[in-house]
Amino acid sequence: MNSIALFGTRLIHRISCVFVISRKLSDFRVDGDASDNGFIRIEEPLKEMFNNIDLDCDSDEEPDVCPNESHAVRLNFFSSARVDAKMVLEILQRDGPGFDAKKVLSESQLRVSGILVREVLAGILRITNYANKTRCAKLGYKFFVWSSQQKNYRHTASSYNLIMKIFAECEEFKAMWRLVDEMIENGFPITARTFNILICTCGEAGLAKKVVERFIKSKTFNYRPFKHSYNAILHSLLSLNQYKLIEWVYQQMLVEGLSPDVLTYNILMCAKYRLGKLDQFHRLLDEMDRSGFSPDFHTYNILLHVLGKGDKPLAALNLLNHMKEVGFDPNVLHFTTLIDGLSRAGNLDACKYFFDEMRKKGCMPDVVCYTVMITGYVVAGELEKAQEMFDEMITQGQLPNVFTYNSMIRGFCMAEKFEEACSMFKEMESRGCNPNFLVYSTLVSYLRNAGRLAEAHEVIKQMVDKGQYAHLLSKFKRYRRC
Numbered sequence: 001m002n003s004i005a006l007f008g009t010r011l012i013h014r015i016s017c018v019f020v021i022s023r024k025l026s027d028f029r030v031d032g033d034a035s036d037n038g039f040i041r042i043e044e045p046l047k048e049m050f051n052n053i054d055l056d057c058d059s060d061e062e063p064d065v066c067p068n069e070s071h072a073v074r075l076n077f078f079s080s081a082r083v084d085a086k087m088v089l090e091i092l093q094r095d096g097p098g099f100d101a102k103k104v105l106s107e108s109q110l111r112v113s114g115i116l117v118r119e120v121l122a123g124i125l126r127i128t129n130y131a132n133k134t135r136c137a138k139l140g141y142k143f144f145v146w147s148s149q150q151k152n153y154r155h156t157a158s159s160y161n162l163i164m165k166i167f168a169e170c171e172e173f174k175a176m177w178r179l180v181d182e183m184i185e186n187g188f189p190i191t192a193r194t195f196n197i198l199i200c201t202c203g204e205a206g207l208a209k210k211v212v213e214r215f216i217k218s219k220t221f222n223y224r225p226f227k228h229s230y231n232a233i234l235h236s237l238l239s240l241n242q243y244k245l246i247e248w249v250y251q252q253m254l255v256e257g258l259s260p261d262v263l264t265y266n267i268l269m270c271a272k273y274r275l276g277k278l279d280q281f282h283r284l285l286d287e288m289d290r291s292g293f294s295p296d297f298h299t300y301n302i303l304l305h306v307l308g309k310g311d312k313p314l315a316a317l318n319l320l321n322h323m324k325e326v327g328f329d330p331n332v333l334h335f336t337t338l339i340d341g342l343s344r345a346g347n348l349d350a351c352k353y354f355f356d357e358m359r360k361k362g363c364m365p366d367v368v369c370y371t372v373m374i375t376g377y378v379v380a381g382e383l384e385k386a387q388e389m390f391d392e393m394i395t396q397g398q399l400p401n402v403f404t405y406n407s408m409i410r411g412f413c414m415a416e417k418f419e420e421a422c423s424m425f426k427e428m429e430s431r432g433c434n435p436n437f438l439v440y441s442t443l444v445s446y447l448r449n450a451g452r453l454a455e456a457h458e459v460i461k462q463m464v465d466k467g468q469y470a471h472l473l474s475k476f477k478r479y480r481r482c
Contacts, residue, residue, distance in 0.1 A: 084110055085119030092124075092139045101139075102146050112150040114159065117143075121162040128169045137170035157188045161197060168201040176201065189222035190215070192232035199236045208242050212249060228258055234267045246271040262288070266298045273306065281306075300328060301337050308341020313350040316342075332358065336369040343376030351376055367393065371404040378411035386411050400428070406439045413446035421446070422455070437469045444476060 088105065095101035110116070120143055128136040144163045148155050160183050167176045176198065183190060195215055202211045212233055215221050223229035230253040237246045250268055253260070260268070265288045272281040285303075288295075295303070300323055307316040316338050320330050335358040342350045355373055358365065365373075370393040377386035390408055393400065400408075405428040412421035425443055428435060440463050447456035460476055463469060 078115060081113060081115040082119055084116055085123060088116070088120045088143065089123045092120075092143055095139060095142070102142060105143075105146055112147050112153040114153075114156060117147050117153075117155070117159050118162060120147075121159065121166060125162070125166050125169065128166065133170040137167055137172045137175070140166040141175070155186075155188075157183065157191055157194070160188060161191070161193050164194065164197050168197050173201060184220055190218060190220050191222050192226060192236070195221070195223075195232060196236045196239065199233075199242075200240055208237070208240065208245055209248070212237070212245065216249075216252060226263070228253075230256075230258060231261070231263050231267075234264060238267050238270060241274070243271040243274045247275075259291070262293050262296050262299065265293065266296070266302065269299075269302050273302070294326075297328070300330075301334055304334055304338040305341045308338045308343075309345055311342065311345035311347050311350075313342060313347065313353070316354075330358075330361075330363070332363055332366050332369055335363060336365075336372055339369065339376075340372045343372060343379075346380070348376055348380055348382070364396075365393075365398070367398045367401050367404065370398055371401065371407060374404060374411075375407040378407050378414070381414065383411045383415050383417075399431070400433065402428070402433055402436050402439060405433060405435075406442055409439060410442050410446070413443065413450075416450065418447065418450065418452060418455070425459075434468075435463075437472055437475075440469065441475065 087108070088110070091104050091108070092101050121140060124136055124140045124143075140163055144155070144159070147153060160179055164176050164179050167173075167179070180190065180194070180198070183194070195211075199208060199211050202208055215229070215233060221229050221232075223232040226232040226235070230249060233249055234246055234253075237243075237249065246267060250260075250264070253264075265284055269281055269284050272278070272284060288299075300319070303319060304316060307313075307319060320334070320338075323330050323334070335354055339351045339354050342348075342354070351373060355365065355369070358369075370389060374386045374389050374393075377383070377389065386408065390400065390404070393404075405424060409421045409424050412418070412424060421443060425435065425439070428439075440459060444456045444459050447453075447459065460473075464473070
């Protein structure tokens with residue numbers, strides 16, 4: 001008997017009740033796109049799975065060293081390639097009037113290998129930012145072309161994907177598509193990684209459906225390790241929050257006569273929940289059961305969020321007990337997911353109950369779990385409890401991250417304790433936790449609303465002096481450079 005069947009009719013009915021009660025969600029916009037609503041936290045493990053799987057990275061590379069070579073020889077080869085890559089990056093960065101980087105590279109008599117190319121392109125990707133993106137794109141492509149002209153070396157799908165990623169970061173969209181055409185002409189497989197890079201870029205430009213149609217029809221699309229190309233496409237669309245497009249692709253998949261698997265169902269359930277189609281969410285769960293699929297790590301995570309957000313702590317407790325019965329030990333992510341949902345439903349007593357329960361079961365909360373608890377108390381205006389939780393996490397050896405600090409700064413500002421907020425802002429920097437734009441905007445917004453304009457301007461000035469988020473300055477209304 002599969003795991004969903006073991007839920008029993010009553011539990012399935014309970015979950016169904018949550019959908020009925022929650023059918024009208026005020027935080028879903030008319031166009032179907034959802035605000036965060038906590039579900040981003042649930043999608044992240046599914047999205048991260050794509051990055052953690054070795055999709056095609058170096059699988060098509062010719063080995064640079066003989067597999068029979070000793071471990072020491074191989075280590076020495078990799079170390080040497082990294083040293084050479086550092087030298088290449090230094091040469092490329094000097095490129096310009098009076099200095100021909102390609103000529104210098106040719107005279108250096110470097111041994112060009114897949115590892116060297118990967119290290120150099122990855123190095124360029126690491127240093128790419130808003131200010132230098134045009135130059136980085138040119139340098140990356142210059143090296144890409146130069147290396148392809150060297151003896152005994154041929155680019156791979158992996159190296160194409162890396163230069164494509166550089167173009168994506170640098171917003172060189174036409175260059176990306178030229179590379180795709182070049183890959184096909186040269187007989188390289190268009191992999192799930194290639195598709196992910198393209199869809200994540202073109203989705204923002206409103207071209208996602210055209211990209212999907214092209215890949216569905218393509219005979220060169222190599223989609224491993226997914227069961228079929230549709231899962232690769234659906235998974236990539238999830239990372240772009242293209243929920244309506246997920247529905248459309250699934251229909252195309254059914255037309256092709258392909259059957260969904262657990263990954264397909266999990267992605268579809270995320271999309272249906274995001275679109276507020278909770279009846280369809282429930283039907284998918286039912287269909288998954290009838291198809292003989294047992295829920296996995298991600299399925300349970302999704303259900304716990306739905307129950308938490310629907311303020312159903314008893315049903316959630318039953319589900320946690322059921323997980324244990326079928327051999328799924330709930331971990332910190334499952335408890336955090338549930339606590340986050342209950343927090344958004346405003347049930348802080350239930351949050352504290354499950355927070356204590358997870359510790360009793362030997363599952364220690366991490367920085368994310370503590371941050372969820374702290375944020376819940378801050379939103380509820382219970383700053384004292386938030387401060388207690390903040391102090392406890394440090395005592396337990398969990399270092400606050402930028403989101404933890406942002407919640408505490410927000411809490412102090414809401415309580416009009418601006419000195420404490422500014423002190424917390426300085427503390428996070430002294431602990432090596434660099435503020436992100438959200439932290440800056442939170443502090444600036446509250447300071448301005450309180451009429452403390454000079455202090456708000458000083459925070460912005462600090463941000464500018466550090467050379468951070470200069471391209472987002474326009475988001476601070478009425479800000480003028482001195």
